[in-house]
Amino acid sequence: MSKKEKPIQHPEYVKAPMERRQFFGKIAAAAGIASVAGYASFAPGNWPGSLKDETGLLSKPRHKPFQIPDFRVQKPTGVFADVGVARGSRQADGTYSSEQLARMLTASIDQVGGIKHYIKNGDIVLIKPNVAFDRSPNLGATSNPEILETLIRMVLEAGAQEVRVADNPIESPPDCFKKSKIEYATLKGGGRVYLPDSNSFKMLHTPGARLIENWWFFHRPFLNVDKVIGFSPVKDHNLCHASMGMKNWYGLLGGTRNQFHQDIHNIVSDLSIMIRPTLTIVDGTNVLMINGPTGGDPSNVKKGDVIMAGTDPVALDSWAFEHVLERDKNDMPTYLTLAQEKHASSPLKGEIRYEMNYEGRVKEVQLG
Amino acid sequence: MQAIRKFFTEFDAKKTIRITNVRILSQIFFFSLFIISIWLTWTTRLGGYPVSRILEFNPLVMIATILSTHHVYRYLGWGLLIIGVTLLFGRVFCNWICPYGSLHQFVGWLFNVGSGKQRIDSNRYHNLYFFKYAILIVFLILASMGALQIGLLDPICLMYRTFATVVTPAADMGITIAGNGLTSAGLPLDLTGLKFKPGVDDRIFVGSFWVGLMIMTLVGANIVIPRFFCRVLCPLGALLGVISRFSLFRINRDVHKCTDCNLCLTRCEGAADPMGQVRLSECFSCMNCIDDCPEDALSFSMVRLDTKQVVAAPDMSRRKLLFASVTGVLAYPMIKNHGTNTDLTFSRDLIRPPGSVEEDDFLAKCIKCDQCINACPTNVLQPASFKEGGIEAVWTPVLNFNIAHCQLKCTMCSEVCPTGAIKKITVEEKLGKGAFEKDGPIRLGTAFFDRGRCLPHAMDIPCVVCEEVCPTSPKAIQTKDEEAKDVYGNVVVLNKPFMVPDLCIGCGICEAECPIKDERAVYVTAVGESRSIERRMLLQERTVKDA
Numbered sequence: 001m002s003k004k005e006k007p008i009q010h011p012e013y014v015k016a017p018m019e020r021r022q023f024f025g026k027i028a029a030a031a032g033i034a035s036v037a038g039y040a041s042f043a044p045g046n047w048p049g050s051l052k053d054e055t056g057l058l059s060k061p062r063h064k065p066f067q068i069p070d071f072r073v074q075k076p077t078g079v080f081a082d083v084g085v086a087r088g089s090r091q092a093d094g095t096y097s098s099e100q101l102a103r104m105l106t107a108s109i110d111q112v113g114g115i116k117h118y119i120k121n122g123d124i125v126l127i128k129p130n131v132a133f134d135r136s137p138n139l140g141a142t143s144n145p146e147i148l149e150t151l152i153r154m155v156l157e158a159g160a161q162e163v164r165v166a167d168n169p170i171e172s173p174p175d176c177f178k179k180s181k182i183e184y185a186t187l188k189g190g191g192r193v194y195l196p197d198s199n200s201f202k203m204l205h206t207p208g209a210r211l212i213e214n215w216w217f218f219h220r221p222f223l224n225v226d227k228v229i230g231f232s233p234v235k236d237h238n239l240c241h242a243s244m245g246m247k248n249w250y251g252l253l254g255g256t257r258n259q260f261h262q263d264i265h266n267i268v269s270d271l272s273i274m275i276r277p278t279l280t281i282v283d284g285t286n287v288l289m290i291n292g293p294t295g296g297d298p299s300n301v302k303k304g305d306v307i308m309a310g311t312d313p314v315a316l317d318s319w320a321f322e323h324v325l326e327r328d329k330n331d332m333p334t335y336l337t338l339a340q341e342k343h344a345s346s347p348l349k350g351e352i353r354y355e356m357n358y359e360g361r362v363k364e365v366q367l368g
Numbered sequence: 369m370q371a372i373r374k375f376f377t378e379f380d381a382k383k384t385i386r387i388t389n390v391r392i393l394s395q396i397f398f399f400s401l402f403i404i405s406i407w408l409t410w411t412t413r414l415g416g417y418p419v420s421r422i423l424e425f426n427p428l429v430m431i432a433t434i435l436s437t438h439h440v441y442r443y444l445g446w447g448l449l450i451i452g453v454t455l456l457f458g459r460v461f462c463n464w465i466c467p468y469g470s471l472h473q474f475v476g477w478l479f480n481v482g483s484g485k486q487r488i489d490s491n492r493y494h495n496l497y498f499f500k501y502a503i504l505i506v507f508l509i510l511a512s513m514g515a516l517q518i519g520l521l522d523p524i525c526l527m528y529r530t531f532a533t534v535v536t537p538a539a540d541m542g543i544t545i546a547g548n549g550l551t552s553a554g555l556p557l558d559l560t561g562l563k564f565k566p567g568v569d570d571r572i573f574v575g576s577f578w579v580g581l582m583i584m585t586l587v588g589a590n591i592v593i594p595r596f597f598c599r600v601l602c603p604l605g606a607l608l609g610v611i612s613r614f615s616l617f618r619i620n621r622d623v624h625k626c627t628d629c630n631l632c633l634t635r636c637e638g639a640a641d642p643m644g645q646v647r648l649s650e651c652f653s654c655m656n657c658i659d660d661c662p663e664d665a666l667s668f669s670m671v672r673l674d675t676k677q678v679v680a681a682p683d684m685s686r687r688k689l690l691f692a693s694v695t696g697v698l699a700y701p702m703i704k705n706h707g708t709n710t711d712l713t714f715s716r717d718l719i720r721p722p723g724s725v726e727e728d729d730f731l732a733k734c735i736k737c738d739q740c741i742n743a744c745p746t747n748v749l750q751p752a753s754f755k756e757g758g759i760e761a762v763w764t765p766v767l768n769f770n771i772a773h774c775q776l777k778c779t780m781c782s783e784v785c786p787t788g789a790i791k792k793i794t795v796e797e798k799l800g801k802g803a804f805e806k807d808g809p810i811r812l813g814t815a816f817f818d819r820g821r822c823l824p825h826a827m828d829i830p831c832v833v834c835e836e837v838c839p840t841s842p843k844a845i846q847t848k849d850e851e852a853k854d855v856y857g858n859v860v861v862l863n864k865p866f867m868v869p870d871l872c873i874g875c876g877i878c879e880a881e882c883p884i885k886d887e888r889a890v891y892v893t894a895v896g897e898s899r900s901i902e903r904r905m906l907l908q909e910r911t912v913k914d915a
Contacts (some may be wrong), residue, residue, distance in 0.1 A: 133839070134775050170837060171775050172745035174412045179777055195567030197560055199547040220611040223556050238836050238847070239863065249691070258833045258883045262823065296776075314748030 065205035065214050070276040071228040074348050075311060076113045081363035082317055083310035084111025088367040094303065096285065100354045102150045103367055108309040109279070111363040118278050121159035123226040127191070128150065130232045130248050131176045133294055140288035140301040143231055145185035147283050147307065151231060152189030159295040166194035166221035167251040186187040194221040208342055209270040211263060216254035230280040234304070234324045236292030240264045241333045242325055243293050244317040245280040245310070268335035272313050272344035280316055282308040284324040314345035315358035383864030387655045391463065395470040402467040406531050410565055411780060418443070423737055423786040426524050428452045428604040433787050435512040436732040441788035449481060458612040460604050462598060463652035464635055468523035469598055473637060476590045488633040490594055493641050497599045497650065498683045502692040504606035509696030514728065514850050515703055515760055526583065529763060532742035533573040534580040536564035543568055571747040574768060579751065593846035595634055598652070599639055606682070609649035610671060611678040617670055619646050619657065620675065626664035632657035632666060642666060649682040654893030687816040697735055711902035716893035718756045719767040719874065722774060722810045723782035723793040726900050733789035735764040740781035740790055746772035748876065749781060767812065769876030769892050774812060776839045777873060812874035814896035815844070815867055822889035824862040828854045832863045834890045844871035845878055845890070869896065870910045
């Protein structure tokens with residue numbers, strides 16, 4: 001018996017040969033895939049659908065910068081002051097009652113037009129306190145929680161639908177907010193705390209800024225925000241002499257911000273144009289006179305009696321430097337001059353400024 | 369409606385309320401308790417919850433620390449509870465409570481598919497399973513001499529360590545990526561509340577890859593040998609196995625009913641030979657064999673110990689016992705004389721958390737559970753590698769100031785430490801205020817300047833972030849103001865920083881904030897730590913008021 005005639009043992013395993021139609025189909029599919037892959041990898045980069053990267057730079061991570069709006073509000077007609085200052089006396093035991101603080105806060109804002117003028121119904125308001133360190137409030141290194149609570153209540157009463165409180169501290173954020181009592185005050189006042197985590201930063205574009213034209217910015221609390229209020233203490237600062245309303249915005253920066261100490265005056269003046277706040281409130285009741293900006297000893301703190309509110313950050317800080325921190329007018333920090341040069345202090349379009357000297361634009365009231 | 373009616377009419381109590389289902393509920397409960405404990409161990413959530421209790425219930429931690437310190441720290445007496453339970457019911461801890469055991473069982477259930485025969489064969493006792501007793505003996509002998517190493521393999525410590533340094537950062541990272549993805553897709557949802565550690569940047573742990581690899585390997589080993597870790601390595605299981613020979617309740621086989629079908633081995637977790645002489649020290653009391661027995665021949669009952677029907681003692685011959693003991697005795701000098709962590713020569717990076725006891729005592733107490741690392745709000749606490757403290761101190765907590773700093777008013781690590789390696793301190797004690805004024809503050813080390821890298825000193829560029837952030841009052845970093853002409857001819861005012869070592873507490877914020885990022889121009893080293901007289905640097909009267 002020849003080989004060919006041998007019976008097939010397992011007929012079910014015998015495979016049929018490929019049909020011509022099937023063969024051409026497979027060839028066509030392979031050619032199609034090969035040509036698409038070939039086009040994508042060899043076609044010049046500007047052709048549509050090409051993946052070609054001649055320089056190796058196309059895959060470089062790109063952070064599309066965003067811009068935040070100007071939050072300023074035109075002052076009501078007839079109000080000339082850019083800075084309102086309210087002085088109030090303490091109780092016999094050396095503390096302030098919460099009513100007195102509320103009176104002082106209202107009085108200071110009233111000098112520049114009143115809270116109702118700045119906060120409209122349904123606004124989402126962001127308040128930026130200074131929570132840089134894990135310190136208790138009496139040490140003067142962080143914003144005063146009692147005034148913050150009063151401020152949140154005032155803003156909510158003025159019609160705001162939501163009040164947010166945010167800062168990016170130097171130390172652990174949850175701890176700083178807890179121990180400075182800012183978190184407690186915020187929740188008690190009816191606000192909401194925004195902590196900076198890795199979800200919170202975006203590249204901000206600030207036209208005209210020298211050091212932070214494009215820089216990481218704590219953007220999450222700014223989503224859909226209508227008004228921004230800065231709320232800071234007055235502190236001594238080892239490098240830039242004073243940390244007040246303007247330096248407070250440092251807490252919105254992310255990234256390697258510790259480099260900026262190499263040019264501190266430029267960065268602080270950059271901050272003054274990075275954010276154009278609706279209002280800046282500066283608290284002069286707990287003033288860190290020396291050993292700033294961290295302090296750490298109650299003896300470094302002076303008991304002041306002022307709360308300031310302003311629409312012009314330069315005038316506000318200049319006045320606070322001279323009258324709250326009690327420093328010589330001629331030692332005024334360079335960043336204030338730089339901020340003026342960067343138009344931080346310029347009036348809004350349509351606003352008329354009668355006095356060029358800041359001292360003429362400060363209105364002081366004395367409460368009982 | 370119909371489904372509910374069906375549930376009630378066809379509810380078969382005997383089928384549904386089986387003891388193995390009750391066991392699964394117990395495992396889910398304790399695993400959730402473990403996750404919740406990890407979840408709560410965070411500065412914003414910790415409101416007096418006993419978050420370290422799962423570690424404090426651990427009888428191996430209790431016994432080993434009694435051997436190494438001769439005392440019972442704070443809540444470690446709770447370990448008696450597990451010993452009591454074991455005396456009643458055998459090793460129920462392993463299959464009803466232990467979260468690591470549950471993880472192994474779950475992974476085995478998911479991936480170990482095989483025919484009935486394969487499964488029966490994989491669950492027979494193997495000579496290898498004595499090894500855990502040898503490990504236990506080596507660890508206990510080391511502990512009695514003062515080197516506590518149980519944490520390397522103790523399942524609870526291992527689980528805590530893995531969750532602290534691998535799992536929670538990975539979970540938080542996933543939420544970050546999801547959150548950023550949603551934001552860029554135009555859905556800015558706030559997912560922060562879902563994180564284990566909300567409100568901070570994503571955390572990193574130096575060397576955590578090896579911690580992760582260890583648990584991946586051990587869990588993966590289930591595919592080769594079911595419950596490999598529990599049967600072969602677990603020192604806590606071995607300890608409970610020694611105790612469980614005295615247990616009141618045990619698996620009991622009715623030889624008259626048994627048909628020798630071996631089906632009881634199909635899901636036997638402990639490889640305890642329920643089809644023959646039950647090995648009491650191996651049995652996890654998982655009750656699977658009772659479930660699987662077609663003849664109802666097995667029961668969990670109180671019967672008199674009958675050595676013909678059970679193997680009571682662990683499978684340790686006297687020779688094995690002797691060999692393990694000698695290994696333990698020899699290991700001690702080998703570890704100690706390795707010479708990476710003595711008062712004569714120690715790493716400058718061996719900076720311990722505030723409240724830590726003196727190094728020898730520390731090594732006799734630290735169980736490497738890394739619960740302190742889990743609690744640390746700044747991410748400064750890191751599991752040590754061989755570099756900081758040698759082989760003995762691997763995975764114990766050290767501070768890495770390149771990552772973050774130790775916060776002045778924080779004592780979280782000392783609050784959660786279950787064994788007192790970091791003894792519980794108050795903020796006053798840490799800062800040397802009030803009743804502790806005469807002791808001065810707790811110093812973790814001392815900061816030094818590298819003037820060749822410091823911007824104002826070496827390059828005439830203004831900086832002094834270090835002075836700004838220095839938290840002591842008066843500041844331990846102070847400046848000399850100098851006017852200088854820089855290379856372009858501009859006059860610059862330089863605040864050149866210098867150290868006042870008497871005031872430095874070694875918190876490391878200067879190092880953490882220094883802009884010279886790779887090798888900092890100001891750095892903290894371990895010398896001068898207040899917990900040790902041998903490792904001090906300055907005359908005591910310079911740093912302690914009432915010396």
